[in-house]
Amino acid sequence: MSVDEQVAIFLHMLAHNIKNRVIICNFYRSGETISRLFTRVCNAVIRLHSHLLKKPEPVLEDSTDQRWKWFKNCLGALDGTHITCRVPLEEKPRYRTRKNDIGINVLGVCSQDMQFIYVLPRWEGSAADGRVLRDALVRPHGLKVPRPGYYLVDAGYTNGEGFLAPYRGQRQEMAVDPFENEEPDQGTGDNGDGDDDDENITSIGKSNEWTTFRDNLAQTMFESWNSTH
Structure with missing residues (x-):
């Protein structure tokens, strides 16, 4: 053949x-x-x-792309999606999603032009998005998030170093805002002790520095929008 x-x-x-x-x-x-x-x-x-799979490339300082110019050093965006599957009857509770379907929770990571960078399948549908992401970070050949890079995520994830999430309760209003509010994460955690902790982010957690970074970015975007309206 x-x-x-x-x-x-x-x-x-x-x-x-x-x-x-x-x-x-x-x-x-x-x-x-x-x-x-x-x-x-x-x-x-x-x-x-x-x-x-495409290699992640950060948004440059001199970027003129109206959708991405605000997010300097951003590597792309990530989210989880549920894919239906068949499992033995005794395992169905583990694979039941919040919409009462039977499926797996798949993490997808894309670049700014919607090309896949990383995919992690196999997690049960009942697993929270944050838990799947933490597992991807600590795997030997898992998702790499080099500092000072970061990914855009929705409100289902924790806003912390390497993962920029929107404010709670906010909906998408402007074309330049790629965020969409979803259900909150089921918690945060520190998983794994990688050998490249200084270069890559291997855990998810809140910090004052990252909160300040988000606040400053939001203020800059609002002032720019306000000056043209």
């Missing part, structure tokens, strides 16, 4: 959530062949993650 056909089958199954037996009919291949090549292509994609 050609590489093109193997990749086509792999992408077709992922994009359309098609079962193995449907692919058998569409591509006239045995079930064993489909399963084997899907695993092969999946492993190849995982090994190519350093080329397929």
Whole structure:
């Protein structure tokens, strides 16, 4: 089987959530062949993650982008999303989301142009977004947030070094504001003792310095908006 056909089958199954037996009919291949090549292509994609996932680049001081010029050193944005799945009956309580669906909580991290930087799947749907993020930070090959960089997050996360969250109770009002209020985080914590603590942020926690940074940024944005209205 050609590489093109193997990749086509792999992408077709992922994009359309098609079962193995449907692919058998569409591509006239045995079930064993489909399963084997899907695993092969999946492993190849995982090994190519350093080329397929974009490297984060901070917003420059001289940026003129109307949406991002305020967020100097910002690396992008992150959020969690729930994807439905099937699990054994006895495990359903762990995977039940706040909307009463059965799914997994997936952390997605994107650059300013909406290209993926990092993805962490597998967490149970009942897990809070903050808990999933803390796990991503302490994994050996997890999410790296080099100082003084940071990511934009919603109100479901703690506003702390490396993660800029909106004020509680505030809704999106202006086009330049990428924040959206959601349910609050279930708590904060200090997880892990990485060897690169001085270079990368490995925990989530509030600090007076970060609160002041957010307050100053909000004041600057408001004054700029007010001067043009």
